[in-house]
Amino acid sequence: MKLSFYPGCSLEGMANDYGRSITHAFSDLDIELVEIDDWSCCGSTAAHSLSEAMSVALPARNLAAAGKMGLDLVTPCAMCFNRLRFSQQALERELYDVPWEVDGDLRVHDMTRYMASEAMLRRIRNRVKRPLEGLKVICYYGCQMVRPPKITGYTDFENPQTMDHIMQALGARVRDWSYKSTCCGASIGIGRRDIRDSLSHRILDKARQTGADAVVVSCPLCQANLDTVQEDGAGRPLPIFYFTELMQLAFREPAGDDWFGTHLTDPRPLLRARGLV
Amino acid sequence: MKQPDPPTAAGTERRVIGERGNLFPARLQGETGVDVGACYQCERCTNACPVAGYMDIKPHQVIRYAQLGWRRELMHSVTIWVCLSCEMCTTYCPNEIDVAEVINHLRNMAARSTITPREEDLAAFHHVFLHELQRFGRVNEFWLMAAYNRRLSILKNKLRDGSLVADMRLGVSLWRRGRLKLVPHRSRAIQEIRRLYRKKGIT
Numbered sequence: 001m002k003l004s005f006y007p008g009c010s011l012e013g014m015a016n017d018y019g020r021s022i023t024h025a026f027s028d029l030d031i032e033l034v035e036i037d038d039w040s041c042c043g044s045t046a047a048h049s050l051s052e053a054m055s056v057a058l059p060a061r062n063l064a065a066a067g068k069m070g071l072d073l074v075t076p077c078a079m080c081f082n083r084l085r086f087s088q089q090a091l092e093r094e095l096y097d098v099p100w101e102v103d104g105d106l107r108v109h110d111m112t113r114y115m116a117s118e119a120m121l122r123r124i125r126n127r128v129k130r131p132l133e134g135l136k137v138i139c140y141y142g143c144q145m146v147r148p149p150k151i152t153g154y155t156d157f158e159n160p161q162t163m164d165h166i167m168q169a170l171g172a173r174v175r176d177w178s179y180k181s182t183c184c185g186a187s188i189g190i191g192r193r194d195i196r197d198s199l200s201h202r203i204l205d206k207a208r209q210t211g212a213d214a215v216v217v218s219c220p221l222c223q224a225n226l227d228t229v230q231e232d233g234a235g236r237p238l239p240i241f242y243f244t245e246l247m248q249l250a251f252r253e254p255a256g257d258d259w260f261g262t263h264l265t266d267p268r269p270l271l272r273a274r275g276l277v
Numbered sequence: 278m279k280q281p282d283p284p285t286a287a288g289t290e291r292r293v294i295g296e297r298g299n300l301f302p303a304r305l306q307g308e309t310g311v312d313v314g315a316c317y318q319c320e321r322c323t324n325a326c327p328v329a330g331y332m333d334i335k336p337h338q339v340i341r342y343a344q345l346g347w348r349r350e351l352m353h354s355v356t357i358w359v360c361l362s363c364e365m366c367t368t369y370c371p372n373e374i375d376v377a378e379v380i381n382h383l384r385n386m387a388a389r390s391t392i393t394p395r396e397e398d399l400a401a402f403h404h405v406f407l408h409e410l411q412r413f414g415r416v417n418e419f420w421l422m423a424a425y426n427r428r429l430s431i432l433k434n435k436l437r438d439g440s441l442v443a444d445m446r447l448g449v450s451l452w453r454r455g456r457l458k459l460v461p462h463r464s465r466a467i468q469e470i471r472r473l474y475r476k477k478g479i480t
Contacts, residue, residue: 012417012462013417013457014451016456041414044406047410048362049385050384050403050407051389053477054473054474099472143362143364143365147363147367147368148375149368182327186361186363187402188328188361190422191396191401192359192398261454262455
């Protein structure tokens with residue numbers, strides 16, 4: 001099985017551990033990811049905020065390149081996914097003119113939903129060598145992957161389940177909570193740290209109240225916010241995992257704990273306590 | 278015959294509906310496809326908004342202001358810059374008004390105008406981001422933050438409140454963990470992207 005892959009800028013820098021774990025997880029599942037040749041940035045919030053025309057045009061270049069490959073497109077970053085879908089829909093309605101030919105039928109998946117299909121879950125269950133028994137996790141989805149439903153295609157946007165299903169397939173104990181898709185503050189922390197801190201701390205407080213050991217995310221910015229905001233040392237440390245990291249942990253024995261060292265909130269004490277590394 | 282002005286409470290200035298008040302909603306609808314006239318002020322958007330507390334004009338008021346054509350107030354507001362585009366308002370509007378799109382459109386309008394943004398740092402970040410994007414074709418976090426912190430207005434504030442030191446400390450600890458890519462990737466498509474910038478009037 002082959003998919004075209006749009007990693008997004010974060011996966012080259014802050015979230016390179018996410019990138020690595022995706023490579024491992026997909027190769028374990030016998031899926032080949034073909035990176036879009038010479039992809040460029042989707043413009044993210046900035047293009048959208050300053051010029052909507054740009055926010056349609058920038059992803060269009062990548063959509064055109066993916067269209068030529070003739071494969072389904074999968075992207076791990078929530079923002080990239082949202083922008084690619086948005087651009088595709090805007091171009092379908094012929095609201096904007098772009099210098100690239102975009103295929104309206106190209107299927108753009110966010111990685112979690114792709115992984116949470118019945119067939120993929122079966123594949124995941126078969127691959128698990130070391131079930132994550134005893135690990136209590138909650139899944140945090142953030143905004144851009146699930147909202148607005150018209151663009152993302154989520155029908156359960158109030159209580160998304162994709163990552164919950166994946167974690168159950170890995171054998172983890174998944175807890176339910178109400179802050180699955182509450183905003184963590186995104187890039188606002190750069191200009192207004194006070195807002196980011198209050199939003200991210202609220203999510204972490206609620207996460208601690210559920211009694212969970214760790215939070216599972218799929219968005220590089222959510223991970224960065226929830227991880228760095230814990231630097232002040234308030235409250236019980238709560239490791240923030242990418243869902244693919246836990247897949248790698250369940251698939252590989254020995255998994256090697258070197259890549260967990262990239263987190264600011266060190267998850268190794270927790271994993272050791274649960275006998276997982 | 279000209280209608281007399283309606284009476285106003287003593288001491289309060291009578292607010293005139295924008296001179297093109299009745300045209301602004303139509304313009305908005307033309308440009309964004311959003312019908313602000315459908316709003317009946319149930320305040321569901323404001324109740325859903327995670328940053329309403331930081332806004333001077335709350336989301337439901339934004340829609341009301343738009344109906345009245347009060348563009349000046351909207352373009353000068355904190356709201357348009359503090360909005361996170363998290364799309365809660367849009368998702369929960371019972372009348373399917375795309376509130377986030379309206380706020381974003383106002384932000385686009387303000388960015389194109391000569392108005393000084395009320396949240397200069399937040400606006401500056403967006404500009405720096407787009408500038409970095411056309412330099413390399415992709416955005417590198419290290420170069421992005423360096424370019425942002427280099428801006429004089431931001432550097433001054435950050436030196437004053439000591440957050441520059443905290444930023445650098447965070448940078449070092451991220452670098453130690455291998456999370457910073459110091460050498461940016463240069464996309465082969467830079468020329469293509471720069472052409473796009475020129476066409477769309479962004480530099």
